[in-house]
Amino acid sequence: MQYRLKTGEKAISFRAERKGDHGIALVNDNCHFDIEYSVISGHQLHLVINGTPLNAYLTRDGDATTVIIRGIPYSIQDADIPDTRARGKKGAQAIPQDITPPMPAVVVRILVSVGDGVKQGQSVIVVESMKMETTLSAPSDGIVRAVNVAAGDKVMPGRILVDIDRDDAVSKEE
Amino acid sequence: MANRGEIARRVMNTCREMGIATVAVYSEADREAVHVLKAGQSVFLGDSEPAQSYLNIDKIIAAAKETGAEAIHPGYGFLAENPLFAERCEQEKLVFIGPPSQVIRELGDKTVARRTVAGSGVPVIPGMNRPESDPGILAREAAKIGYPVLIKAAAGGGGKGMRVVTSAKDFEEACISASSEASRAFGDGAIYLEKYLLRPRHVEFQIIADRQGHVVHLFERECSIQRRHQKIIEETPSPIMTSELRERMGAAAVAVARASGYVNAGTVEFLVDQQGNFYFLEVNTRLQVEHPITEMITGLDIVRIQLEVAAGTPLPFVQEDIRSRGHAIECRIYAEDPEKGFYPSPGKIIYMQEPSGPGIRNDSGVYAGFQVPVEYDPILSKLVAFAEDRDQAISRMIQALEDYVILGVRTPVPFLIDVLKSEAFSRGETFTDFIETHFSGWKPNRSDEDAACAAFIIAAMSGGSKAKGVTGKEAAEASPWQTLGPWGR
Numbered sequence: 327m328q329y330r331l332k333t334g335e336k337a338i339s340f341r342a343e344r345k346g347d348h349g350i351a352l353v354n355d356n357c358h359f360d361i362e363y364s365v366i367s368g369h370q371l372h373l374v375i376n377g378t379p380l381n382a383y384l385t386r387d388g389d390a391t392t393v394i395i396r397g398i399p400y401s402i403q404d405a406d407i408p409d410t411r412a413r414g415k416k417g418a419q420a421i422p423q424d425i426t427p428p429m430p431a432v433v434v435r436i437l438v439s440v441g442d443g444v445k446q447g448q449s450v451i452v453v454e455s456m457k458m459e460t461t462l463s464a465p466s467d468g469i470v471r472a473v474n475v476a477a478g479d480k481v482m483p484g485r486i487l488v489d490i491d492r493d494d495a496v497s498k499e500e
Numbered sequence: 501m502a503n504r505g506e507i508a509r510r511v512m513n514t515c516r517e518m519g520i521a522t523v524a525v526y527s528e529a530d531r532e533a534v535h536v537l538k539a540g541q542s543v544f545l546g547d548s549e550p551a552q553s554y555l556n557i558d559k560i561i562a563a564a565k566e567t568g569a570e571a572i573h574p575g576y577g578f579l580a581e582n583p584l585f586a587e588r589c590e591q592e593k594l595v596f597i598g599p600p601s602q603v604i605r606e607l608g609d610k611t612v613a614r615r616t617v618a619g620s621g622v623p624v625i626p627g628m629n630r631p632e633s634d635p636g637i638l639a640r641e642a643a644k645i646g647y648p649v650l651i652k653a654a655a656g657g658g659g660k661g662m663r664v665v666t667s668a669k670d671f672e673e674a675c676i677s678a679s680s681e682a683s684r685a686f687g688d689g690a691i692y693l694e695k696y697l698l699r700p701r702h703v704e705f706q707i708i709a710d711r712q713g714h715v716v717h718l719f720e721r722e723c724s725i726q727r728r729h730q731k732i733i734e735e736t737p738s739p740i741m742t743s744e745l746r747e748r749m750g751a752a753a754v755a756v757a758r759a760s761g762y763v764n765a766g767t768v769e770f771l772v773d774q775q776g777n778f779y780f781l782e783v784n785t786r787l788q789v790e791h792p793i794t795e796m797i798t799g800l801d802i803v804r805i806q807l808e809v810a811a812g813t814p815l816p817f818v819q820e821d822i823r824s825r826g827h828a829i830e831c832r833i834y835a836e837d838p839e840k841g842f843y844p845s846p847g848k849i850i851y852m853q854e855p856s857g858p859g860i861r862n863d864s865g866v867y868a869g870f871q872v873p874v875e876y877d878p879i880l881s882k883l884v885a886f887a888e889d890r891d892q893a894i895s896r897m898i899q900a901l902e903d904y905v906i907l908g909v910r911t912p913v914p915f916l917i918d919v920l921k922s923e924a925f926s927r928g929e930t931f932t933d934f935i936e937t938h939f940s941g942w943k944p945n946r947s948d949e950d951a952a953c954a955a956f957i958i959a960a961m962s963g964g965s966k967a968k969g970v971t972g973k974e975a976a977e978a979s980p981w982q983t984l985g986p987w988g989r
Contacts, residue, residue: 327961331953338949342957350961352954359950363958369851369907371955380948382955385850385907391959393952397902398914398944400952404960428843430874434680437673449673452680456835456844456878457660458728459681 330405337405425462425488426481431455433479438488442470450488453481467493501525501535502560502585503575506865506881507787508535511573514803523567525560527553529873534865541567548875554578555687557585564594571595571810573787573803577877580786581608581655582687597810599763599785607760607783609654611692617780620759622752625771625779627694633679635672641693642671648696651675653682653689656782659729660685664696699931700771702726703738703778705753706794708805709762710815717750717768718794718802719824724930725919727842732912733919734790735829736797739890739928740772749778756783765791765806771932789832789882792863796828796886827893828886831901831916835878838915839943846874850908855900859886859893862904872909880911890928894920914944 329340340352345360352359362374371382383394390403431453438450444464451462472489475481501508501524512522512535524539529548536542543563546552553559555578564572572594574580580598583605589596598604607613611629618624627645631654632638642649642665651674653661661682663674675691683689706718722738723731737746753768760783767788769781791802800822809815836842852868864881866872872880883904885897901917919925924938931937946952 329953329957329960331956333949333953334946336949338953340953340957342961344961350954350958352950352957357950359954361954361958363962365962367851370853371958373951373954373958375951375954380951382951383851383853383905383907384955384959391956392907393955394905394907395948395951395955397904397917398946398948399910400946400949402952402956428840429846435676452677454684456846456874456876457685458844459677460843461677 332403332405333400424465424486425450425490426486427453427455427462427483428460429455430480430482431460433475433477433481433487434459435477436473436475436488438470438473440470440473444468444470444490450490451475453487462487464490466490469493501539501575502554502572502579503577504530504533504535504554504865504876506534506863506879507575507789509538509865510863511575511787511803512538512540514801514807517801518804518807520807523563523569525554525563527875529871529875532870534867534870543567548873550578550875554876557582557588560585561588561592561594565592569594571597571807573597573806576786576789581784583608595810597764597806598787599766600761603761603763604785607762607766607785609690610652610656610782611654613760613782614780616759617756620755622755622780623778625694625697625781628692631690631692633690635675638675638691638693639668639671643668645693645695648698650694650696651678651691652694653678653686654692655686655688655690656682659726661689661691662729697771697773697779699933700724700773701738701740701930702731702769702781702932703741703749703772704767704769704784704788705750706765706767706788706791706802707753707757707762708765708802708809708815709757710809711763711812712814714815714818715754715757715762716815716817716819716822717753718798718800718822720746720749721767721788721790721793722930723790724932725925725934726932727935731790732832732834733829733916733930734793735827735890735893736793737824737827739930740776745776745778752778752780756780764809765802789879790830792861792882792884793828793830793886796861796884797824797826798822799825826886826888827890828884829893829897829920830882830884831897831912831920832879833881833883833904833906833911833913835872835880835909836912837910838912839910842912844874844878845910846872846878847909848872849880849906851905852907853903853905854881855883855903857900859896860884860900861886880906880909891926894926915939915942918942918944 327342331338343351350361364372390401393400434452434454446466448464449461468490471491475487515522522540524535524542525545526536527548545559579585583601586596586601614624648666651663661678663678665671665674679689701724709715721736723734725733756768767784770778772778835845837845848871861884866880887893887896898920
């Protein structure tokens with residue numbers, strides 16, 4: 327069986343072949359893994375990969391599965407399953423393009439008004455979650471077109487708090 | 501127990517050992533929190549919002565009266581350093597397990613503390629000795645002190661309401677933001693300024709004083725590794741400590757305690773500059789988050805001593821009796837994502853496996869199935885490793901972190917592993933800018949990617965239809981209960 331997986335920004339393919347009840351072989355152009363495994367619990371697998379043992383811990387996280395190995399989390403997705411969370415954009419950027427809270431939060435202060443000109447990186451709105459204030463800033467130079475929330479509002483990730491019309495037309499085409 | 505989570509559980513553990521009955525209080529979000537599950541009895545306070553629950557003095561006093569409690573332990577955070585709460589306890593004839601309200605008031609105002617300490621001859625950081633709200637005066641003071649300056653909440657602690665400002669153009673917004681955060685955190689938005697020392701170490705001394713006027717210190721803790729001015733790794737002894745410096749700083753800490761009329765456990769914080777000069781920073785008039793490392797090296801139970809002192813018992817030892825042995829390191833495990841600037845990561849803990857073994861202590865406030873509330877500080881647990889020396893303690897901590905599995909929320913475990921494994925940490929080059937200097941833009945080294953893919957594929961292949969929940973073949977919205985399915989039973 328063929329698997330196409332996404333791990334972060336990378337895509338990896340494997341051909342998987344069962345080897346008895348507790349074995350599997352994974353092959354692609356670069357590698358060949360002979361794996362024996364035990365299912366320890368609903369969240370834990372013990373794997374012996376080409377002779378090297380390790381424990382993997384798994385849980386579903388939105389569209390992806392988080393796998394923790396030696397303390398490090400890996401986010402893995404089946405590339406053949408459409409991504410229901412991406413809102414028309416490929417891959418998360420380091421600099422968010424929308425002014426939206428990174429997590430459920432409460433609006434504390436709004437630092438701009440409709441019609442204001444803003445510079446890239448300028449503080450636009452302050453939200454608070456888990457006792458920590460976070461300042462969200464303008465992703466680019468532009469004009470504030472709309473302020474969609476008021477101080478005290480509870481807001482979720484994905485909600486656009488402030489709309490900014492960009493100055494440069496090029497990035498609008500994205 | 502006027503607190504929640506890991507600290508409420510930790511204090512109640514000692515109470516149980518001493519045969520003292522315990523009463524927990526809880527909010528709506530904490531109906532199933534660990535401190536409620538472990539308490540002798542529990543009283544519901546109200547809504548999850550702190551003002552309606554853990555910060556509500558009337559409700560907590562009422563809970564104490566209703567259950568016949570004789571004493572209140574405030575833990576850390578919430579009302580722990582609120583003089584009105586301590587005063588109210590005094591008025592209601594409830595023993596407040598901490599210093600007298602007057603001492604909390606004087607030391608809690610960082611500017612008053614600076615004046616008191618300067619009077620006792622202990623060096624303080626250059627800066628303002630009075631809080632100020634006028635932006636014009638603050639800006640002039642900042643110019644006088646010289647950038648970079650540190651804005652601090654007069655009522656502060658835990659990095660709340662604190663901002664480093666490097667230039668005049670950012671100063672005003674930073675003041676507004678700091679003051680607003682301080683007023684939310686402490687109910688008091690007063691701020692003042694201190695010179696921001698470059699690359700200092702944060703070294704604090706545990707002190708304990710009884711009602712009879714005996715004061716001792718329980719050595720230092722080095723807490724330089726911080727993010728957002730909040731400690732994430734602490735250790736004792738400090739890698740820079742010499743017996744001569746320890747003696748001088750310990751004596752200064754005891755002098756601060758005496759000058760302020762201190763009673764019960766507290767912490768005198770210092771900054772140590774590159775030349776080895778130390779400056780008084782502040783006194784935390786409470787049990788400190790990182791107290792376990794001191795307990796490991798001294799063999800003392802600080803909570804037990806707190807309870808005995810509060811009951812009027814004199815300290816059972818003098819300074820010379822207190823010995824330290826070995827090395828202890830604490831890592832704070834928060835619900836936060838170290839790959840996204842340590843943003844809080846609330847959610848339900850789906851699965852958890854805690855490390856154990858010789859020299860490992862984990863003060864935990866959570867369990868698998870617990871929903872980590874968004875309303876409170878995101879600390880999940882404090883992992884402590886104790887060993888004969890620093891190198892062994894580091895190795896022990898790395899192993900424990902690798903064994904610590906928490907699924908459902910992000911944690912700084914992978915980040916902490918890399919810090920502990922770093923050359924800079926190993927050499928003891930721990931300064932307060934450690935993370936910015938060595939770990940800015942950090943990402944974990946994902947060397948086991950193929951193995952992670954293998955685990956994913958095995959789960960998909962062997963789980964049958966139920967496994968689809970975990971691999972994403974089905975159901976975009978997985979319920980928190982969805983697991984790999986029935987296999988393995």
